[in-house]
Amino acid sequence: MTLRFLLRNLLAQAAKVAAKKLGVALPNGFVARVDYTPNIKLGHYATPVAMELAKVFKKSPRQIAESILDALDKSYFTKVEIAGAGFINLTFSTKTLSNAVSFPSVGKWLKNVQGEIESEKIIFEYVSANPTGPMNIVSARAASVGDSLTRTLKAAGCDVWREYYVNDFGNQVEMLGLSFAYRYLQKFVPVELPENCYQGEYIKDYLEKILTDEKTPDAILLTKERIDTLDKSAWFLEAGKYFAPLGVRAILTDQQKDLKTFRAEFDQFFSEASLHQKGAVLEIAEKLKVKGKIKSEDGAQVFLSTEYGDDKDRVVVRSDGRPTYLLADIAYHHNKVERGFKRIVDIWGPDHHGYIARLAGALKALGFENFKVIIAQQVNLLENGEPVVMSKRLGKFQTMRDLIEKIPVDVCRYFFVVRSLGTHLDFDLTLALDQSKKNPVYYIQYAHARIHSIAREVDFGLTKPLELERVIGAGRLYEFFEREELFLFLLRFPEVVQDIARNYEIQRLPEYLYQTATLFTAFYHGKNNRIKDVLQSNPDEGFALLALCAFTAQVLETGLSFLGISAPKEM
RNA sequence: GCCCUCGUAGCUCAGUGGAUAGAGCGUUGGUCUCCGAAGCCAUGUGCACAGGUUCGAUUCCUGUCGAGGGCGCCA
Structure with a gap:
C-alpha cells in the first residue's frame, strides 16, 4: 500500500466519524484530498480537508480539523497538527514507514500497489x-510521449494496448504510386513532376531499391526502345497501381526501423486498407444512417456532426460512392470498440485538432463516449537558433532519422517528454548538442x-533485496536531513506513477527523476x-546507507526505463 | 470571420483550487588533500490585462490583448 492510499482511507474514516459527531452529512462520493507538505519538516503529508468541508459543515475549518483529529487513528503517526488556515499536517511513524516499504525491489513494490487505481482495457494510438515519406519531428515527439506514457501506465497496472494506424489507402497512396512512376520515367526522358506529387528525393532512393529487389513486370518495365512508342497515360495508370503498395511497404519498413531505434514499441500496426477490404468502412456509414445521423446532399452522404459541436456537417461518402478518410477513421475507431477497449486515447498532431469534434461525435452517435484525444503541439526545430523550414512537398524537412543521427536517443527522448x-x-539541435555535458538527462544518469x-568501491551488490527497514532504523534517518529528505522522496515514486496513469502528464516523471538525482547528489555530498x-565507524549504519543508495538506484533505473532511457552503470 | 492550444524569471519551461510560485540554461562570485567536480554553494523588482466563482485562483469561468495552429467530397 502507498502511504497516500493509507492516509486517504484513514482520513475518510475519521471524517465520517467527525461528521456524525457534528451532526452533519459528508458529501456524496467524498474523498479526502491528500497533498505533500511544502516542506517535510512540517510533516510527510498534508490535507486541506477541513477547509473543504467548512462550507458543508458550516463550522470553522479549525473546529472541523479538531474533530477529524479526534476521530483519527493516531497509532500510525508520530505527529499530527493543525497549521495555517486549517491544514492538517501528518507525520508517519517509523513503524508505518517500515510496513509501507517492506518489499524486495522497486518492481515488486509497484506491482504490489497496482490495485489502488482503476484499470480498464485501454488502447493508445500514436505517431x-x-x-x-520519412517521419518528421512531431512524430518523434509523439513516439517519445506515447511510448513513455504507455510504459508508465502499464507499470501502474493499466491494461494498455499500443497501436499505429497505417493510412495505406486513398488519394495520397495513389499520389505516392504516381510519384514513383514519374521518377521512373524521368530516368529515360525529362518530364516534370506534377506539383501534387511527393517532391522529396527519397522517392528516387526507394525506387531504386524496388527496381533492384522486385522483378518489374513487363507491362511496367521501361527501356530506351519502349519510350518512343509508350502510351504514357495508360502506363502511368498501371505503374502507379504497381508502385503504390510497394512504396508504402518500403516506407513503412523504414518507419518501423526508426521507431525501433527510438525504442518506441507498438503492439500492432493497423492497416486502413484492411478495413476497406473487409467492407467495414461503408458498413459503418450504414450504421450511422440507421441511427439517423446521415443526410444526403448533392449525391454525397453527410454525417450530422454539428449535432456534436462540430462547425459543419462532414461528408463521409463522396458523390461517386467512395468513402472519405473520416469514414475510414470512424470505422477504425469503431473497430477498437468492437475489440473490447473501454477507453480510447489518441495522440494527434496539432493540425488535427479541428478533427476531434467530428470523430468524437461519430463515436458518440455509435454509443461510445470514453474517447480522448491528446494534441501534441508542434515542435519548432531550430539549428543555430534559426528555424529549420519543414515542408514535405518541397522535400525540405527535418526527419526523425536526421534527429536520431545527430542526437543520442536518450537525450531526444528526455527532451520530448520533459x-x-x-x-x-x-x-x-545545436543547443542540445552544445550543452550535452550539462544536460539534465546526463545528470540523472550520472x-x-x-x-x-x-x-563497486565497497563491494556491495545493488541487486540484492532492499532492506529499507534498516534505513529507518540503523540509518539514523532523522538525524540527517539529507537522508530523510531523500528517503521520503523515494517513497513517493509509486504515487507519481499513479498520478501519471490518471492524468497522462508524463512530464512529471522526468521532473521527479531529476529531483531524485538532485536529492541524491545533496545526500552524497553530506x-x-x-x-x-561510516562503514568503518559504524557498519550497521553504513549498510543502511548502502540500502538507501540501492533504493535510489532502483528508482532511477526503473523510472528511466519507463522513459526509454538507459541507466548506465559507468559513464 | 469561426474554432483549438498557449501566455509564469533575461531564455526554455514545471506547477493536481491551498502554506513563502520552482527548475535548467545564461549572468556574477566562491568551491576538489575528499566514495566520480558531468558536481556543490551563493546570486532573481516574474504568474499578459480586466472582471467573476471560491474560505482560498498562477490553476476554474467570461472578456480584452498577444503568439502559434486549424477551418477540403485531401489524408
Missing part, C-alpha cells in the same frame, strides 16, 4: 504517420552511475554520508 504536450516546443561506483567512512 500514425502517413506511409508516404515538456508537457500542450506547449509548443522549441528544440534547438547519479545512477555514481551509486554503482560507490557499490559530510556525514561518506559511506566508506
Whole structure:
C-alpha cells in the first residue's frame, strides 16, 4: 500500500466519524484530498480537508480539523497538527514507514500497489504517420510521449494496448504510386513532376531499391526502345497501381526501423486498407444512417456532426460512392470498440485538432463516449537558433532519422517528454548538442552511475533485496536531513506513477527523476554520508546507507526505463 | 470571420483550487588533500490585462490583448 492510499482511507474514516459527531452529512462520493507538505519538516503529508468541508459543515475549518483529529487513528503517526488556515499536517511513524516499504525491489513494490487505481482495457494510438515519406519531428515527439506514457501506465497496472494506424489507402497512396512512376520515367526522358506529387528525393532512393529487389513486370518495365512508342497515360495508370503498395511497404519498413531505434514499441500496426477490404468502412456509414445521423446532399452522404459541436456537417461518402478518410477513421475507431477497449486515447498532431469534434461525435452517435484525444503541439526545430523550414512537398524537412543521427536517443527522448504536450516546443539541435555535458538527462544518469561506483568501491551488490527497514532504523534517518529528505522522496515514486496513469502528464516523471538525482547528489555530498567512512565507524549504519543508495538506484533505473532511457552503470 | 492550444524569471519551461510560485540554461562570485567536480554553494523588482466563482485562483469561468495552429467530397 502507498502511504497516500493509507492516509486517504484513514482520513475518510475519521471524517465520517467527525461528521456524525457534528451532526452533519459528508458529501456524496467524498474523498479526502491528500497533498505533500511544502516542506517535510512540517510533516510527510498534508490535507486541506477541513477547509473543504467548512462550507458543508458550516463550522470553522479549525473546529472541523479538531474533530477529524479526534476521530483519527493516531497509532500510525508520530505527529499530527493543525497549521495555517486549517491544514492538517501528518507525520508517519517509523513503524508505518517500515510496513509501507517492506518489499524486495522497486518492481515488486509497484506491482504490489497496482490495485489502488482503476484499470480498464485501454488502447493508445500514436505517431500514425502517413506511409508516404520519412517521419518528421512531431512524430518523434509523439513516439517519445506515447511510448513513455504507455510504459508508465502499464507499470501502474493499466491494461494498455499500443497501436499505429497505417493510412495505406486513398488519394495520397495513389499520389505516392504516381510519384514513383514519374521518377521512373524521368530516368529515360525529362518530364516534370506534377506539383501534387511527393517532391522529396527519397522517392528516387526507394525506387531504386524496388527496381533492384522486385522483378518489374513487363507491362511496367521501361527501356530506351519502349519510350518512343509508350502510351504514357495508360502506363502511368498501371505503374502507379504497381508502385503504390510497394512504396508504402518500403516506407513503412523504414518507419518501423526508426521507431525501433527510438525504442518506441507498438503492439500492432493497423492497416486502413484492411478495413476497406473487409467492407467495414461503408458498413459503418450504414450504421450511422440507421441511427439517423446521415443526410444526403448533392449525391454525397453527410454525417450530422454539428449535432456534436462540430462547425459543419462532414461528408463521409463522396458523390461517386467512395468513402472519405473520416469514414475510414470512424470505422477504425469503431473497430477498437468492437475489440473490447473501454477507453480510447489518441495522440494527434496539432493540425488535427479541428478533427476531434467530428470523430468524437461519430463515436458518440455509435454509443461510445470514453474517447480522448491528446494534441501534441508542434515542435519548432531550430539549428543555430534559426528555424529549420519543414515542408514535405518541397522535400525540405527535418526527419526523425536526421534527429536520431545527430542526437543520442536518450537525450531526444528526455527532451520530448520533459515538456508537457500542450506547449509548443522549441528544440534547438545545436543547443542540445552544445550543452550535452550539462544536460539534465546526463545528470540523472550520472547519479545512477555514481551509486554503482560507490557499490563497486565497497563491494556491495545493488541487486540484492532492499532492506529499507534498516534505513529507518540503523540509518539514523532523522538525524540527517539529507537522508530523510531523500528517503521520503523515494517513497513517493509509486504515487507519481499513479498520478501519471490518471492524468497522462508524463512530464512529471522526468521532473521527479531529476529531483531524485538532485536529492541524491545533496545526500552524497553530506559530510556525514561518506559511506566508506561510516562503514568503518559504524557498519550497521553504513549498510543502511548502502540500502538507501540501492533504493535510489532502483528508482532511477526503473523510472528511466519507463522513459526509454538507459541507466548506465559507468559513464 | 469561426474554432483549438498557449501566455509564469533575461531564455526554455514545471506547477493536481491551498502554506513563502520552482527548475535548467545564461549572468556574477566562491568551491576538489575528499566514495566520480558531468558536481556543490551563493546570486532573481516574474504568474499578459480586466472582471467573476471560491474560505482560498498562477490553476476554474467570461472578456480584452498577444503568439502559434486549424477551418477540403485531401489524408
